[in-house]
Amino acid sequence: MPSxxxxxxxxxxxxxxLMCAEYGVPLDLEEIKPWLRDEALLAINPAATLPILFTDNEQSIVGLMATMHAVEDLYAPDTVGGLFPTDPMQRAEMWRLVEWALIKLNDEVTxxxxxEKIAKRDLRGATPEPSVLRAAKANFxxxxxxxxxxxAxxxxxxxxxxxxxxxxxxxHFSTLDYMGDIDWAKVPAETRDWYSRIKSRPAFRTLLNDRVVAMPPSKGYADLDF
Known part of the structure; x- marks a missing residue:
């Protein structure tokens, strides 16, 4: 089984x-805090970033881009379309928006x-900086x-x-929602409807069961509607 x-x-x-769950690929999960720069993590990935996928034969695939492509290449079912469009222009638009979420949204918000909310809990004497939180939420x-x-x-x-x-x-939405950083009452209907639909997919169930020690999810995190 991959891990x-x-x-x-x-x-x-x-x-x-999500990709693996959508394709019906079970995973063994090993939790780690990358900001602690554990020696075992650095030995596999000197950049100390996640995720790291180990295939059935225990080969490691390091980094998000490599892992996305590996999951699509190795596990996308032949009987249904994968998550990568076959049309070149549709695929270009997909990659534009994937980049928006993984780079722009991540760098400006998530x-x-x-x-501030998670990593600083492991740093002695560190507390969240209100100005950083306000800026990130304004960006969002x-x-x-x-x-x-x-x-629309x-x-x-x-x-x-x-x-x-x-x-x-x-x-990204699910992470922000867990931490209570999305006020769904102020989110327009089109985006609420989209998130409700994707949140209702069977692949999403594993994420809705996630819990972080000493930090319960926001109210409604696991609800399938608003």
């Missing part, structure tokens, strides 16, 4: 878990909130406006069909 070195609230790890409002603009004219983030872009964005 995944991950952290429960790491969006990159969550994306790989990374800061995880550092701007991102949300763009996502809702997209979803599309069934899914990248177009008419669900793709990897939906899972990439949902991975």
């Amino acid at each position: 995944l070195v991950h952290h429960p609230l790491d969006p990159a790890s969550r994306l790989i878990r 990374r800061y909130l995880i550092e 409002v701007e991102h949300m406006l763009y996502f809702n603009w997209l979803l 004219s599309r069934s899914w983030v990248g177009g008419d069909d669900m793709t990897l872009a939906d899972f990439a964005l949902a991975a």
Whole structure:
């Protein structure tokens, strides 16, 4: 059985878990805190980033981009379409939005909130910086406006069909939702509807069962509607 070195609230790890669950691939999960730069982690990945996938023959696949492609290449079923569109232009749009979620959204919102709310709990004397939290949440409002603009004219983030872009964005949304950083009462209907649909997929169940020690999820995190 493949195994995944991950952290429960790491969006990159969550994306790989969603992909594997969508394709019916069971995973053994090994939890780690990458910000502690454990020697065992550094020995496998000197960048100290997640996720790390070990295949059935225990070969390691390191880093998000490599792992996304490996999961698609190794595990996407032949009987149904995978998460990567076959049409070149649709695939280009998918990658544009995957990059938006994994780089722009992460760098302007999710990374800061995880550092302030999660990682700092392991640093003696460290406390969340209110100004950083305010800036990240203000940035998220701007991102949300763009996502809702997209979803007002599309069934899914990248177009008419669900793709990897939906899972990439949902991975970040689920982390932010767990930490209580999404006020769903203020989220436009198109985005709420999209998240409710993707949250209701069987692949999402494993994420909804996640719990972080001494940090319970926000109210409604595991609810399938709003």
